[in-house]
Amino acid sequence: MIFADRQSRLGTESAFTVLARAGALAAEGRDIINLGIGQPDFQTPPHVVEAGIKALRDGHHGYTPANGIPVLREAVAADLHRRHGVEVNPDNVVIVPGGKPTMFFAVMMFGQPGTEILYPDPGFPIYESVIRYSGATAVPLPLSEDTGFAFSAESLLAKITPRTQLIIINSPANPTGGVTPRAEIDALVAGLADHPHVAVLSDEIYSQMLYEGREHVSLLQYPEIRDRLIVLDGWSKTYAMTGWRLGYAVWPDRAVEGATRLAINDHSCVNASAQYAGLAALTGSQDAVQEMMTRFDQRRRVIVKALNDLPGVRCADPAGAFYAFPNITGTGLTSRAAQDRILTEAGVATIAGTAFGQHGEGFLRLSYANSTDNILDAIHRIRAIL
Numbered sequence: 001m002i003f004a005d006r007q008s009r010l011g012t013e014s015a016f017t018v019l020a021r022a023g024a025l026a027a028e029g030r031d032i033i034n035l036g037i038g039q040p041d042f043q044t045p046p047h048v049v050e051a052g053i054k055a056l057r058d059g060h061h062g063y064t065p066a067n068g069i070p071v072l073r074e075a076v077a078a079d080l081h082r083r084h085g086v087e088v089n090p091d092n093v094v095i096v097p098g099g100k101p102t103m104f105f106a107v108m109m110f111g112q113p114g115t116e117i118l119y120p121d122p123g124f125p126i127y128e129s130v131i132r133y134s135g136a137t138a139v140p141l142p143l144s145e146d147t148g149f150a151f152s153a154e155s156l157l158a159k160i161t162p163r164t165q166l167i168i169i170n171s172p173a174n175p176t177g178g179v180t181p182r183a184e185i186d187a188l189v190a191g192l193a194d195h196p197h198v199a200v201l202s203d204e205i206y207s208q209m210l211y212e213g214r215e216h217v218s219l220l221q222y223p224e225i226r227d228r229l230i231v232l233d234g235w236s237k238t239y240a241m242t243g244w245r246l247g248y249a250v251w252p253d254r255a256v257e258g259a260t261r262l263a264i265n266d267h268s269c270v271n272a273s274a275q276y277a278g279l280a281a282l283t284g285s286q287d288a289v290q291e292m293m294t295r296f297d298q299r300r301r302v303i304v305k306a307l308n309d310l311p312g313v314r315c316a317d318p319a320g321a322f323y324a325f326p327n328i329t330g331t332g333l334t335s336r337a338a339q340d341r342i343l344t345e346a347g348v349a350t351i352a353g354t355a356f357g358q359h360g361e362g363f364l365r366l367s368y369a370n371s372t373d374n375i376l377d378a379i380h381r382i383r384a385i386l
Contacts, residue, residue, distance in 0.1 A: 011129030014355035018339070022349040033378040035366040036349035038174060038323065040240040042295075044277075045288040048239060051280030052273045060272035066264045067256075068095025068248070072275045075282045076248050083207070086220045088250055094259045095270050095278075097245040099205050102232040103168075104130050105262045106201045109255065110165040111136030118159055118167040120151060121357030122325075124174050124203070128357065136165070142359045145327060148316060149178025153187035157195075166199045172206035172216070175356045175365040176325045177318020179210060182217045189222045199228045199255075205247070206321040208238045208289060211297050214319055220250065227252050237321075238289055239281040244274045296322050299368040299375060306379040307366075311386050322369050325353070329362040331386055338364055346381035 018036045026032045043049075067073065073090040080088045096102055103126055111117050111134030119127040121140035131138040141156055143149045151169060160167070169188075171180040192198060202219040210216055220231055234247025251259045263269070300317070303324050307315040312330030328338055335352035342348050342364075353360030368375055 006133055006135065009132040009135075011125060011132065013125050013129075015351055018343065018349050018351055021343060025343070025347070030347055032343075032347045032349060033370065033374050033381070034349045035368070035370055035375070035378055036351050037369075038367050039242040039369060040237065040292060040322070041369045041371070042240040042288075042292050044240050044244070045281065045284075047284050048241070048277045048281045051284075052244075052277035055273040055276035060276060062272065064269045064272050064275060066269050067260045068093065068270060069272070069275050069279075072279045072282075073248075075279050076250075079282045080218075080220060080250070083216075084218045084220055086218070088220065092250050092253065092256050093248055094251060094256065094263060095246070095248050095275060096263060097247070097267055097270050097274075098236060099203070099232055099234050099247045100126055101263070101266065102230065102247060102249040102259075103127065103201070103203070105249075105259050105266075106166065106168075106199075106230050107131055107134050107136070108262070109258055110199055114163065115165045116161060116163045117165060118156065120168065120170055120173065122149075122175055122353055122360035122363070123168075123170060123356055125356055127168050137163070139164070140357060140359065141167075143173075143176060143178060145316060147178075148319060149173060149176035149325070150180040150184060151178075151188075153184045153191060156188060157191040160195050160198060162197075164195070164198050166201060168201045168203065169219075170203040172209055172320025174206065174321055175323050175351070175353070175360070177321045177323050179214055179319035180217070182215070185217050185219065185222075189219070189225055192225055196228075199230065200225060201230045201232065203232045205232060205234055205237055207233055209293060209296070209322065210320045211300060211318070216320075227254070230255065235278050235281055239278075240288075240292065241277070241281070244277060246270060246274045246278045296368065299370075299372055300324070302372055303366065303368045303375050303379070306376060310379065310383055313386070322367060324366045324368060325363050326366070327362055328364055335361055335363060341385060342382055346378075346385050348378040348381050 073093040077088040113135040235241040315326035339352040351365040353363030
């Protein structure tokens with residue numbers, strides 16, 4: 001077999017590799033605490049599950065429109081208006097199986113040899129992977145611990161060239177938990193007026209996961225860039241629906257038809273029962289979301305304090321999402337060495353910062369989507385190694 005050259009440029013997501021290694025160790029009888037995988041440890045709210053079951057019992061077994069059932073797209077538009085005070089045409093909403101298809105569609109729509117795409121580093125690894133797969137040049141935007149891993153509009157704008165076709169931003173961010181303040185987003189939007197050829201993909205999948213009263217600033221609130229803005233969001237994190245594979249994006253008028261064509265070519269449509277479950281999530285009680293975030297906040301405080309008590313480790317408070325991203329340079333270990341030793345010797349799954357880009361060296365990502373008891377046990381085991 002002779003594969004296309006682009007296949008060698010496709011990366012991966014190390015969290016799943018670590019998950020497999022942790023599973024293999026557990027199968028050997030090892031006691032493993034998983035702080036690696038990025039998914040809530042809560043169950044999908046019962047009324048959402050029942051809606052999915054009811055859809056199947058009601059006979060929703062066939063194809064749906066490629067861009068999603070109309071009632072769900074209308075509910076997405078209504079939810080965005082409720083949360084962000086913006087008007088969204090349901091015709092600009094495309095329902096997809098999770099968050100990654102939107103990343104893939106956006107990058108493949110704008111990326112090709114001779115173009116550049118900017119992405120956060122450290123950042124979600126699929127950004128860089130798909131950019132390289134498209135043939136475009138992946139241009140990292142370094143994020144700093146000094147700014148709480150918020151991006152700098154000045155630094156981002158300085159990296160734009162005539163070859164730049166797309167910039168990717170993510171706030172609240174994976175893996176850092178960083179949240180970019182409104183002032184920086186204001187400055188970015190203002191600066192983009194000088195670069196009308198550049199499209200923006202705003203990954204807002206953690207938009208409802210913030211702490212200490214912080215606000216989420218959606219780029220949908222800036223009408224001056226709506227004609228070149230793609231906003232990614234979905235159900236996986238907010239409603240603990242990772243396995244349902246359900247997400248959406250709001251596309252600008254000129255791109256929504258292309259995104260729908262990509263959906264047709266890629267997956268035809270999202271399964272019907274998941275869409276009806278997503279409808280119940282948006283239109284039903286939000287109590288489970290608030291309860292989950294209360295628990296996450298409690299765990300956040302526990303894990304940050306415990307990490308800061310470890311020798312050679314310092315950890316800033318994550319402002320959003322459910323990840324701690326401690327600096328481990330004081331331990332003398334590289335990120336990968338720390339990840340491997342902590343898993344094999346302590347039985348704790350974490351993810352090396354370098355899994356999220358070259359600027360993640362010296363850091364680890366720990367998900368606090370686990371019980372407080374397990375978190376404290378995990379840190380105790382890590383302390384024994386350090």
